[in-house]
Each structure stands twice: as structure tokens, then as C-alpha cells.
Amino acid sequence: MIVFNNVTKKYGSNVGLINASVHINSGDFVFLVGPSGAGKTTFIRLILKEIEPDSGRIILAGKDITKIRKREIPNIRQKIGMVFQDFRLLEKKTVYENVSFAMEVLHKSRKEIKERVPYVLDLVGIADKANKYPDELSAGEQQRVGIARALVNKPRVLICDEPTGNLDPITAMDIMRLLEQINVRGTTVLMVTHAKDIVDKMNKRVVAIDHGQIVRDEEGSYGFEQQKEEEDDIYIPGFTTFLDPAELRAAQAEINRKNESKRNRTAAPHDPSAYYDDSLVNTYLDGGEDVYE
């Protein structure tokens, strides 16, 4: 789905990434972690083709995006759904309009929009808030709108930049469970985070960057100091990219059950020193020549 092959990106004398090689397969759930300045935002901006690497190859959905033409960039970005720490909702639009807008800018038909928007709102659990405005919603609900917007155009990969950074721990875990459901149904998820407790609890693949280098890539917990936990792969029959709310709920019940039994065996320690950094500077919403404008 996403392949970085010996990718180097420098900003003058500043190192963004050095010789980074990562394979993210279709259907993966990957945490991207590392201290501030490590190169996480650089990694994401390279995928979005907001910046170009100095050397190396980047493949997205089978295409070498370092070779494509500028006018093909919107096609690349349509394969990606972005979720932000600060939600980035349009305050003057309703929940429904925030989501439908993302389809309108891609000139989707009225019929398609009328079918798809209620569907994704239901999927993320906010169908009853369709006519509310963002300031009438809780933070967790606002992030659900952000996720619905990111999903509405059926992206291949969801890139989440500190999606729980503005949420309390309980709401944060609700959002993580939602992302897990979405992933289980076939959407690849790449999530940048500093939330050590969340990474430890989720027990997914963790790619760690430091000083532009990939220093670790394995299943399990946030830091080197933690012992790798026993694998307990969750298998959901009928794996497909089709997102059906009823199926999702059934899948979620299964995930909850497995995670519960896993948690009972290995309680993840809570680390209050987990820290946060800035979210992406250049995005679909403020980045200039992009799909949401």
C-alpha cells in the first residue's frame, strides 16, 4: 500500500528522513512514533506529495509517486483520508455539510452524496447529529465527523495525525476503537501519535523514527523499554474493503471480547509523561492547491 525505499529528505542541513525504508501493506494498522523533530511529519508530507524526497522511491497503491506529474497529485490524494488532532471542521457548516462538502469538491453526483453521507455518519456513530454544528458537539463527536469526512470518498489509507491529542483518555480510546473497526474492514490506517498508553493498549505494529531514521519496526508497544507482548491476532471473517455499519458492530463486539481477554493478561501501564506535538502544518484544508478547496 505504502512503500518507502531508501528515502532521504533533507531541508538544507536539517535532516527530515535518512535512508528510510518501510513497507506498509494493505490492511495494516501502523503507529508512527518518535520524538519531536524525528521526521514523522516529513514522512506524511512525502506521502501526500506536499514535498519531494532528495532520493529514494515512494510507492502508493502500486504507483511510484516520485515520478508522477503535478496534475496527477489530486488522484493520489483521493486515495488518502486525513484525520487531524484539531479536527479541522468548517464551523459554519453542519455535520452533514462538513462531510458532503468533501464529496462536492470532487464533483460527486447528488445521488451518490445523498447515499454515502448518511452511511458514513452512521458508520462513525453520529447519524443523529447530522444537523448540528461543530460547536454543538463534544470533542469526541467532532473527531467522529473528522473521521467521517476522511472516509466519505472511500480512501485506501487513513492517515491520522495525533487524532486523540485533544481528547480525554476515555474518549480517546473510543476513537481508537472506531479506527480499529475501520481498519478491520479493510482500510489501511497510519497513525502518528505520542500517546504511549494508547500505543501500548492497542498492540499494533509500531514504526519508530528518530533523527530521520527508522529505529524500530515491530508489533507491540511504544518504547524499547517495554517487553514485546505475546501476539494475539484478531481474525474477522469476510475481510473486505466494504464498510457496513451492522457488520462493523459485530466485528467490534469480537474485537472488544479479544482485547478484553488480552488486557486481563497484560495490563498496559499508564504513562502520564506521554507527550504531544504540533499537528501537520500543511494540510488539505490550508495547504493551497488541494482537493478540499
Ligand SMILES: Nc1ncnc2c1ncn2[C@@H]1O[C@H](COP(=O)(O)OP(=O)(O)O)[C@@H](O)[C@H]1O
Ligand atoms: N520546512 C522545513 N525547513 C527546515 N527544516 C525542517 C522543515 N520541516 C522540518 N524540518 C526539520 O526536519 C526535522 C524533522 O521534522 P518533522 O518531520 O517535522 O518532525 P516531527 O514531525 O517528527 O516532529 C526537524 O529537525 C525539523 O526541524
Ligand SMILES: [Mg+2]
Ligand atoms: Mg510533526
